[in-house]
Amino acid sequence: MSEAGGRGCGSPVPQRAPWSLVAATAAICLVSATSVWTVGAEPMSREEKQKLGNQVLEMFDHAYGNYMEHAYPADELMPLTCRGRVRGQEPSRGDVDDALGKFSLTLIDSLDTLVVLNKTKEFEDAVRKVLRDVNLDNDVVVSVFETNIRVLGGLLGGHSLAIMLKEKGEYMQWYNDELLQMAKQLGYKLLPAFNTTSGLPYPRINLKFGIRKPEARTGTETDTCTACAGTLILEFAALSRFTGATIFEEYARKALDFLWEKRQRSSNLVGVTINIHTGDWVRKDSGVGAGIDSYYEYLLKAYVLLGDDSFLERFNTHYDAIMRYISQPPLLLDVHIHKPMLNARTWMDALLAFFPGLQVLKGDIRPAIETHEMLYQVIKKHNFLPEAFTTDFRVHWAQHPLRPEFAESTYFLYKATGDPYYLEVGKTLIENLNKYARVPCGFAAMKDVRTGSHEDRMDSFFLAEMFKYLYLLFADKEDIIFDIEDYIFTTEAHLLPLWLSTTNQSISKKNTTSEYTELDDSNFDWTCPNTQILFPNDPLYAQSIREPLKNVVDKSCPRGIIRVREESFRSGAKPPLRARDFMATNPEHLEILKKMGVSLIHLKDGRVQLVQHAIQAASSIDAEDGLRFMQEMIELSSQQQKEQQLPPRAVQIVSHPFFGRVVLTAGPAQFGLDLSKHKETRGFVASSKPYNGCSELTNPEAVMGKIALIQRGQCMFAEKARNIQNAGAIGGIVIDDNEGSSSDTAPLFQMAGDGKDTDDIKIPMLFLFSKEGSIILDAIREYEEVEVLLSDKAKDRDPEMENEEQPSSENDSQNQSAEQISSSSQEVDLVDQESSEENSLNSHPESLSPADMDNAASISPSEQTSNPTENHETANLNGECTDLDNQLQEQSETEEDSNPNVSWGKKVQPIDSILADWNEDIEAFEMMEKDEL
Numbered sequence: 001m002s003e004a005g006g007r008g009c010g011s012p013v014p015q016r017a018p019w020s021l022v023a024a025t026a027a028i029c030l031v032s033a034t035s036v037w038t039v040g041a042e043p044m045s046r047e048e049k050q051k052l053g054n055q056v057l058e059m060f061d062h063a064y065g066n067y068m069e070h071a072y073p074a075d076e077l078m079p080l081t082c083r084g085r086v087r088g089q090e091p092s093r094g095d096v097d098d099a100l101g102k103f104s105l106t107l108i109d110s111l112d113t114l115v116v117l118n119k120t121k122e123f124e125d126a127v128r129k130v131l132r133d134v135n136l137d138n139d140v141v142v143s144v145f146e147t148n149i150r151v152l153g154g155l156l157g158g159h160s161l162a163i164m165l166k167e168k169g170e171y172m173q174w175y176n177d178e179l180l181q182m183a184k185q186l187g188y189k190l191l192p193a194f195n196t197t198s199g200l201p202y203p204r205i206n207l208k209f210g211i212r213k214p215e216a217r218t219g220t221e222t223d224t225c226t227a228c229a230g231t232l233i234l235e236f237a238a239l240s241r242f243t244g245a246t247i248f249e250e251y252a253r254k255a256l257d258f259l260w261e262k263r264q265r266s267s268n269l270v271g272v273t274i275n276i277h278t279g280d281w282v283r284k285d286s287g288v289g290a291g292i293d294s295y296y297e298y299l300l301k302a303y304v305l306l307g308d309d310s311f312l313e314r315f316n317t318h319y320d321a322i323m324r325y326i327s328q329p330p331l332l333l334d335v336h337i338h339k340p341m342l343n344a345r346t347w348m349d350a351l352l353a354f355f356p357g358l359q360v361l362k363g364d365i366r367p368a369i370e371t372h373e374m375l376y377q378v379i380k381k382h383n384f385l386p387e388a389f390t391t392d393f394r395v396h397w398a399q400h401p402l403r404p405e406f407a408e409s410t411y412f413l414y415k416a417t418g419d420p421y422y423l424e425v426g427k428t429l430i431e432n433l434n435k436y437a438r439v440p441c442g443f444a445a446m447k448d449v450r451t452g453s454h455e456d457r458m459d460s461f462f463l464a465e466m467f468k469y470l471y472l473l474f475a476d477k478e479d480i481i482f483d484i485e486d487y488i489f490t491t492e493a494h495l496l497p498l499w500l501s502t503t504n505q506s507i508s509k510k511n512t513t514s515e516y517t518e519l520d521d522s523n524f525d526w527t528c529p530n531t532q533i534l535f536p537n538d539p540l541y542a543q544s545i546r547e548p549l550k551n552v553v554d555k556s557c558p559r560g561i562i563r564v565r566e567e568s569f570r571s572g573a574k575p576p577l578r579a580r581d582f583m584a585t586n587p588e589h590l591e592i593l594k595k596m597g598v599s600l601i602h603l604k605d606g607r608v609q610l611v612q613h614a615i616q617a618a619s620s621i622d623a624e625d626g627l628r629f630m631q632e633m634i635e636l637s638s639q640q641q642k643e644q645q646l647p648p649r650a651v652q653i654v655s656h657p658f659f660g661r662v663v664l665t666a667g668p669a670q671f672g673l674d675l676s677k678h679k680e681t682r683g684f685v686a687s688s689k690p691y692n693g694c695s696e697l698t699n700p701e702a703v704m705g706k707i708a709l710i711q712r713g714q715c716m717f718a719e720k721a722r723n724i725q726n727a728g729a730i731g732g733i734v735i736d737d738n739e740g741s742s743s744d745t746a747p748l749f750q751m752a753g754d755g756k757d758t759d760d761i762k763i764p765m766l767f768l769f770s771k772e773g774s775i776i777l778d779a780i781r782e783y784e785e786v787e788v789l790l791s792d793k794a795k796d797r798d799p800e801m802e803n804e805e806q807p808s809s810e811n812d813s814q815n816q817s818a819e820q821i822s823s824s825s826q827e828v829d830l831v832d833q834e835s836s837e838e839n840s841l842n843s844h845p846e847s848l849s850p851a852d853m854d855n856a857a858s859i860s861p862s863e864q865t866s867n868p869t870e871n872h873e874t875a876n877l878n879g880e881c882t883d884l885d886n887q888l889q890e891q892s893e894t895e896e897d898s899n900p901n902v903s904w905g906k907k908v909q910p911i912d913s914i915l916a917d918w919n920e921d922i923e924a925f926e927m928m929e930k931d932e933l
C-alpha cells in the first residue's frame with residue numbers, strides 16, 4: 001500500500017471514508033513511524049535482530065516439529081508426555097476442550113505462520129496434508145467461536161497466502177482454491193448456530209449433526225459471551241467475499257447489530273455474557289479482557305477490512321466509554337455496565353494484554369505505552385503474565401498457557417514507535433520461553449508461574465500467534481516474502497488481504513450517521529496514528545511515558561494507582577475505604593464501615609460475618625462505597641484463601657535428558673520437612689517395596705539416600721512416610737493410585753497427618769496425581785537413573801543443560817525428536833508395569849480401602865457467593881502498604897532463586913510468614929469483635 005493513496009495520516013476520518021483509503025491508511029499507520037526513532041534507547045543492530053529472528057525460527061521448528069512428529073493428526077501436542085491430545089481419550093478439561101474438533105487444529109492454525117516465517121516448502125507440504133487428512137464432519141461438539149477464529153481463520157489465512165504464492169509463480173502452482181472450499185464447507189457447518197431469534201449464535205455446535213438433531217448433544221445453551229458472538233465478522237465477511245456467498249457476512253453482521261442494540265445505553269458498555277434468546281445481559285460486568293476482548297477488536301478491524309463507517313462509529317463509541325470508565329492508566333479494570341464508576345473486580349486478566357495493540361491501531365498511543373509497560377513489569381516479576389493478577393500485581397490465577405497477546409501488543413507498539421526498547425522486550429519473551437517453558441518435546445504451558453511447574457498442554461494459538469508476532473518484531477521488510485502491510489491480522493493472527501474490501505461488496509453499508517450523535521468529531525481524529533502528532537519533535541516520547549511507571553509493580557505503593565471516584569476528590573473529601581486498607585483495630589475504619597451500612601456479626605463458630613444493609617448507610621454514595629467494599633472483601637478473602645490453602649510444590653526432573661526442564665505440580669504434606677521453609681531436597685528416585693509403603697520396606701538398600709516413590713492407598717500418608725524414612729529415604733513422592741488423575745482436572749490437596757503427633761517425620765513428602773507420577777515412572781523405565789528436586793518453586797535449569805540444549809540446526813532438532821520417540825514408546829510398558837504392581841498391592845491386602853485410609857485435607861478454593869451479605873468473612877484485615885511492600889520484597893527475593901546467577905541453595909519463604917500475619921490479624925479482629933458486641 002502506498003501512502004499516496006491515502007489522505008494525510010492523522011486528519012479526521014471522513015464520515016463515509018472510501019474503503020481503499022481506510023485500508024491504505026491503516027496499513028500506513030503501522031509502518032510509518034519506524035523510521036522516526038533517532039535517539040534514545042540503544043538501537044539494536046541488524047545482526048542482533050537477525051540472530052533473534054533465527055532463534056524464533058528454531059523455536060518454531062521445535063514446537064511445530066514435535067507436534068508433527070508426535071501428535072499429528074491429533075489436534076494438539078501434549079509436550080510433557082510427548083503425544084497427541086485426542087478429545088475423549090484424555091480426561092475432560094471442560095470448555096477448553098471445545099476448541100478440539102478432531103480436525104488437526106494445530107496444523108490448520110499454523111498454516112500462514114509457515115509462510116510468514118519463510119517456510120514455503122513446509123507450507124506447501126502442510127496444505128497437502130490438510131487437504132488429504134482433515135475431516136470437518138466429525139461427531140464432535142465444538143465452540144463456534146474457537147472453530148471460527150482458529151479453523152475457519154486458519155483455512156482462510158492459508159488460502160490468502162496460497163494464492164499470493166501462486167501468483168508469484170514459484171510455489172503452490174497446483175493450488176486450486178481447495179482450502180477455500182474447505183473453509184466454505186466449514187462455514188456452512190457453522191451457520192445453523194445462528195438459528196436464534198436474536199441472531200446471536202449458539203456457543204457450541206456439533207460438526208456432524210448441527211444444533212437441532214437429537215444426536216447433536218447441544219443446542220440447550222441459553223447464554224454466550226460477547227466476544228463469542230461478536231468475533232465472526234472478519235472470517236465470515238472474508239468467506240463471503242472470497243466465494244461470493246453473501247450469507248456468511250450477513251449472519252455475522254446481524255449478530256453484531258444485535259449486540260450494538262443491546263449495549264447499555266447510558267454507559268455504552270457491554271456485559272460479559274448475554275442471553276442468546278432474550279438479549280438480556282447475564283453478566284453485567286464489563287472490561288476489555290476475557291469474554292469481551294475481540295468484540296471490540298473486530299469492530300475496528302471490520303472497519304479497516306470492509307470500509308464500513310458504522311463499525312468505526314460503534315468502535316469509537318465503545319472506546320470512549322472504555323477510556324472513560326475502564327481505563328485507569330496503567331490499569332484496565334472491569335466495571336458494572338449500569339454503574340460504570342463502580343469497579344467490578346480488583347484484578348485483571350491476561351487476555352487484556354492485546355488491548356495496547358488495538359490502541360495502536362486506533363492511534364491512541366499514550367495509554368497503550370502505559371498499559372504495556374505495566375504488563376511488562378508483571379512479566380518481569382513472574383516470568384510470564386499470570387492468567388489473572390491483582391491491582392497490586394500479585395498473582396490471582398497462576399496459570400499461563402503461553403498466550404500471545406503481550407507479544408502482539410509489543411509488535412504493534414514497536415511498529416508505531418520504532419523504539420528499540422520493544423525489541424528488548426521481545427528478547428526477554430524469547431529468553432523466558434526457552435528458559436521456563438521449553439521441554440524436550442515442545443513448549444509446555446505454565447501450570448503455576450510461581451512454582452514454574454508445567455501443564456501437559458501446548459495450545460494451537462501458540463503457533464498461530466506467538467511465533468508470528470515474535471518473528472515479525474525482529475524482521476525487516478526484506479525478511480518476509482510478501483508485504484505484510486497488505487493484510488490485516490484476525491484475532492488469531494491469521495492474515496486476510498485488504499483487497500477483500502472491494503471484492504463482492506454486495507452488502508450495503510449502513511448510513512448510520514444519525515445513530516451516532518453522542519461523540520463529537522474529536523473522537524475520530526485519532527483513528528489513524530500520525531507520528532507527527534504522536535511524537536511531536538520528540539523521539540523520546542514513548543520513553544517519557546514509560547519512565548514514571550518504571551517502578552509501578554515493584555517499588556511503589558500500589559494503592560495509589562487505583563482510581564477513586566470523582567466525588568472523592570471533591571473539596572478534599574477522603575477516598576472511600578478499600579477492603580485491603582481496612583484495619584479492624586482502626587476506630588476510624590469502623591466508623592466508616594458503619595457509615596457505609598456495614599455491620600459486623602460474630603458467628604457462633606468463631607467466624608466473623610460482614611453484612612451490608614444499604615438502607616442503613618448514611619447516604620447513597622456511602623451505600624455504593626459499602627457495596628464496593630463488600631465486593632472487594634469477598635475477592636480479597638477468596639484470593640487469600642487460595643494463597644493460604646494452596647501452596648503448591650514442584651517436582652523437577654533434573655537428570656538427563658530433562659535437566660530441570662520438566663516441572664510437575666505437587667501437593668504438599670501437613671507433616672515432614674516443610675519445603676517452603678527449608679532448602680529443597682534433591683536425590684535419585686527409587687520405587688519402594690511394597691509399592692504402597694504400608695509396611696516395613698523389603699528393599700531398604702534401594703531407597704537408602706534416595707527419594708522413595710510410593711503409591712497412594714491402603715494406609716495413611718504418615719505411615720508411608722515413616723516406613724520410607726525408616727528405610728533411609730531422604731524424601732518421598734506419593735503417586736495417586738487413581739489411574740488417569742491429573743492436576744489439570746483435580747484440585748490439589750495437602751496430605752494430612754494421621755491425627756497423632758507427626759513430629760517424628762523429618763523428610764519432605766509430596767503428592768503427585770497419576771499422570772504426573774507416570775512421567776517420573778516413565779523416565780525411570782527409559783533412563784533408569786532419574787534425579788529429582790523437591791521444592792516450593794522450580795529452580796533454574798541445570799547449567800549443564802546450557803551446553804547440550806538449544807539445537808542450532810534442524811538436524812540437532814531432529815536428533816532430539818528421535819530421542820523423544822523412544823521415550824514416548826515406553827508408555828504401553830508403563831501401564832503393564834503399573835498393573836503388575838497393582839497385583840503386588842493386592843497380595844498385601846489391608847483392612848480399609850484406600851479412600852478410607854487416605855486422610856486428604858481438600859484445599860480446593862472455597863465457594864464464593866455472589867451475595868456479599870452471605871459471605872462469611874475471615875479475611876486478611878491488614879492491607880497496609882508497608883506490609884504489601886514487605887510481601888513484594890519477599891516475593892522478589894524468592895524470585896531471585898530463579899535467577900541463573902543465584903545459587904540453587906538460596907531460599908526465601910514468604911507464604912508461612914504471610915499466613916502467620918493473617919492469623920494474627922484474624923485473631924485480633926475476632927477479639928475486637930467480642931469486645932464490641
Ligand code: DMJ
Nearest residue numbers: 294403404405461491492
Ligand atoms: C487466541 O485464541 C485469540 O487471540 C483469542 O481472541 C483470545 N486469545 C487466544 C490466545 O490467548
